[in-house]
Amino acid sequence: MKKISSILLLILFLVSCSNDDNELQVSDVITGYKITSTTDYDDSSLPDYKMITTGILVDGKLHSESVEAFVNNVSTGPAITQQKYFYTSGLLSQVSLGGNFIDYFYYDNQNQLIGINRNYSGGQTLNYRFIHQSNNTVYCERLNLPYNDPNAEVSQRMILNFDQNDNVISAGYDNDLDGVITNLYNYSYTDNNLTSVQKPDGTIINYDYSGVIDTRNKLRELSYGKRVLRMICSENYCSGNSFSLDYSKNINSNAIISEDYEVLPNNYYNKKTRVESLYDPNAQNIEETEFFFE
Structure with a gap:
């Protein structure tokens, strides 16, 4: 295991992102994760x-979470596990x-996603x-009704175009519902990293990446399916929202210098630490995310 230093990170930004030879191997399967969030106050009282x-x-996919809370390092009760x-x-x-x-997901007989219903506790549904x-x-x-209701009407249509690797290469709203993207x-x-976005006005935004592979994103892709993970965020792609950067293979260069990563020889990170200062009252919040492999 190696720990990325600030100098090494700067070097990584100048070289090309890792290639597909660093994808997970059979012996490098993600088996679980742990997130520890600690808030320490300056005021001892x-x-x-x-x-x-x-x-x-x-089966290598997201399933359940077990949560346990502590006050002054004393557990407040048994951990609660929910699927x-x-x-x-x-x-x-x-x-x-x-x-x-x-969220409920529905597929056709070719295993293609064809519908999602999001049910809120108050009775609202998207x-x-x-x-x-x-x-x-x-x-x-x-839609105004479930995807399989023949009376459903379209309130908004987004069009996504994919490449052979299930990356979104173009997107936009179809305001007239005529199959033509408006903007x-x-x-x-x-190398499966989003490196530039060209907006409808011709403006181009470029992005850089480190050599560290995003373990969290890999786990999400294994669970949702790579194309599905992008389809459910169609509004973000159709508005150029940088949230879509979450789905690149490697860690963005700006993100990696603001957090501390421990990286495995295959370039997947197995630990990420984020430190945040809180005020009024003053405190420090430390969040550690660990991934486990076999």
């Missing part, structure tokens, strides 16, 4: 808090991440339908 979240994987990801025939069928909503126009083009539509965003990639 205030209690310190810690929360440990342990991720449980099944958050559900699968049917190996495909993600339900996600419950909190926030009082649950409905999406996905129409696969070709191998590379998908219409992502927001086109173009995306360019190098």
Whole structure:
């Protein structure tokens, strides 16, 4: 295991991102993760808090989380375990991440995502339908009714175009529902990293990456499916939202210098530490994310 220093990071930014030879090997399977969040107050009269979240994987995919809280390093009670990801025939069928909503995923007989229903606890529902126009083009539509209701009407359509590696290479809203993108965003990639975005006005934004592979993103792709993970964020791609950078293979160069990474020989990171200063009252929050391999 090696620890990335600031000098080494600067060197990594100047070289090309790692190639596919560094993908997970059979002997490097992710088996779980742990997130430890600690808040230490400068005022000794205030209690310190810690929360440990342990991720449980099944068949190498996201499944359940066990959460235990501590006050002044004393547990407040037994850990609570909840299943958050559900699968049917190996495909993600339900996600419950909190926030009082649950996503339900639906597929056709070719295992292509065709619908999502997001149900909120208050009774509100967001409905999406996905129409696969070709191998590379998908219409992502927001509806007023569930995707399979014949009376459903389209309130908004997004069009995504993919390359052979399931990266979004162009996207935009179809305001007239005529199959033509109104304002086109173009995306360019190098080694499955989003390296530039061209906006409808011609403006180009470039992005740089370190040589460190994003372990968290790899686990999400294994769980959701790479194309599905991008389809469910169609609004972000159609508006040029930089949130889409979350789905690149490597860690963005700006992100990696603001956090501390411990990296394995295959260039996947197995530990990330983020330190944040809090004020009024003054405190320090430390979040450590660890991934476990076999």
